[in-house]
Amino acid sequence: MIVIKTKEEIEIMRESALVVSRTLGMLAKEVKPGVSTLYLDKLAEDFIREQGAIPGFLGLYDFPNTLCMSPNSQVVHGIPNKEPLKEGDIISIDCGAIKNGFYGDHAYTFAVGEIDAATQKLLDITKQSLYIGIREFRAGNRVGDVGFAIQNFTEKHGYGVVRELVGHGLGRKMHEDPEMPNYGRKGIGKKFLEGMTVAIEPMTNMGTHRIKQHKDGWTITTLDGKPSAHFEHNVAIVNGKPELLSTFQYIYDALGIVSDEEKEFRQKV
Secondary structure (H helix, E strand, O other), rough: EEOOOHHHHHHHHHHHHHHHHHHHHHHHEEEEOOEEEEHHHHHHHHHHHHHEEEEOOOOHOOOOOOEEEOOOOOEOOOOOOOOOOOOOEEEEEEEEEEEEEEEEEEEEEEOOOOOOOHHHHHHHHHHHHHHHHHHHOOOOEHHHHHHHHHHHHHOOOOHHHHHHHEEEOOOOOOOOEEEEEOOOOOOOOOOOOOOOOOEEOOEEEEEOOEEEEEOOOOOOOEOOOEEEEEEEEEEEEEEEEEOOOOHHHHHEEEEEOOOOOOHHHOOOO
């Protein structure tokens, strides 16, 4: 069942999302060669708690850590460990937080030092596909409209769109209705309504869309061992249009990146 949020609840959710946004921004300066994902995980847990929030992933479905840390060919759900990051790696950092009873949940794929041009293009196209999908999240459209937009754009560039893992509704629970696939057909699926809140999260592979799950029960990698990228935002329908609750601006401020990509999704409400 889809849970519609009031405008007041959406503003509470925005604060939960911004806890995660600030956490990812803090981590942006710490992602570098020689640093372990376990070290980054501890930084994130402490930082979330300092903001008066609770790590949203820690213990959820028995997940053992605060962050899902997924380097290179890992798609999502990687478990932090002591192995140091290396120059040329990429790493998806997926973070969740609970504040005032609501979840924030989003992700960004970082470059570790300098990365090659082909991998940078994968990151750029995946992030662009996120906003292309968000643009279709408006009252009267349907789940398939978002999925089609993401899939069509991504596959035109020759990349694989993961099928088994999807975005989702978000609120008092981490995973609410509706599921939000990154593939689909226009005009099908549940209709979007005012007050809906979701996490949209393209997961794009440089090669095949096929994936495999590892024996730890969590880690997902590409079947062909090629890199995968993952970007995620939290979005609400406000006045019929998509309104970003999360932001990558803290990341961009930390890394010295200038971008206006979020501007069209910021309403004056």
